[in-house]
Amino acid sequence: MKLTKYTHACVRLEKEGGVLVLDPGTFSxxxxxxxxxxxxxVTHEHADHLDTKAVVEALHGNPDxxxxxxAGVAQQLREDAPSAAxxxxxxxxGQSFQAAGFDIRSFGGQHALIHPQIPMVANIGFLVDQNLYHPGDxxxxxxxxxxxxxxxPLHAPWSKAAEVVDFVIGVRAPRAFQIHDGLLNDTGLGIVEGHVKRIGAKYGTEYRHLAPRESVEV
Incomplete structure (x- = not known):
């Protein structure tokens, strides 16, 4: 499949005429x-993962x-786009389904903790074609x-570098690319990516940075 990385958390997947977009947010x-x-x-409701206006317009403009x-995101979008409900x-x-010709499995349940005084929201990670995993937040x-x-997810208000590296070690995928990098400047990006690339390689993961709009076959 062809993977195109957009700014922050949004990616577009293409395979045999099928097109699947994950987390089209306001930073993308x-x-x-x-x-x-x-x-x-859509993994969860936060605006950096869901540009509601753009998604509603797309649902209205494309009947397919x-x-x-x-659940909460789906219900709100049904209210915002009743003709596409x-x-x-x-x-x-724990679900399995098909979307745009891709096989999807869902994991998780809730967003990572930001702070005890900030309400937790639902978060679903998506595994596409037993290949690509987008964990959301x-x-x-x-x-x-x-x-x-x-x-x-390289950087977020809910994470630290040690957790990012341990996630890469735990999954042990042969290849990895970044998402959730929209809040990092070049200095911070270089530091975090350096840790991920160096330590991930010890556990069999080859990490590569993708620029916005860059595509790669996976």
């Missing part, structure tokens, strides 16, 4: 990522577009699967 180039998509997967998301599906952890390791391509 959603106007470029969404056209032609048959399905959108479907969306899969945690029958194409908006609720996802729970969590470090949940998918059980019963050998991930081939890991998308690594």
């Amino acid at each position: 180039e959603t106007a470029e990522a969404l056209p032609g998509a048959q399905a959108v997967l 577009l479907e969306l899969h998301a945690p 029958d194409r908006i599906y609720t996802v729970e952890p 969590s470090f949940v390791i998918p059980d019963g699967s050998q991930v081939q391509t890991l998308l690594v």
Whole structure:
């Protein structure tokens, strides 16, 4: 499959005419990522992972577009886009389904803790074609699967570098690329990526940085 990385947490996957977009948020180039998509997967409700206005416009403009998301997100989007309500599906952890010709498995359940005084929200990690894993805002390791391509949340208000590295070690995918890097400047990016690349390699993971709009076959 072809993977195109957009700014922050959004990626676009293409395979045999199928187009799947994950987490088209407000930090990303959603106007470029969404056209032609048959399905959108949303890990959780935060704006950096879901640009509600852009997604609702896409649902209205494309009668073939479907969306899969945690219950709260799905319900809100059904209210915002009532004409597309029958194409908006609720996802729970432990499900298997197809979207845009891709096989999807769901994992997790909740967002990583930011602070005890900040409410927790639902978060679903998606494993696509037993290959690529997008964890959203969590470090949940998918059980019963050998991930081939890991998308690594490099930096967030809910994480520290040791947790990022331990996530890469725990998953042990042969290859990894970054997501959730929109809050890092070049200095911070170099530090965190250096740890991930160096330590990940000891456990069999080859880490590579993807620039916004860069594509790679996985």
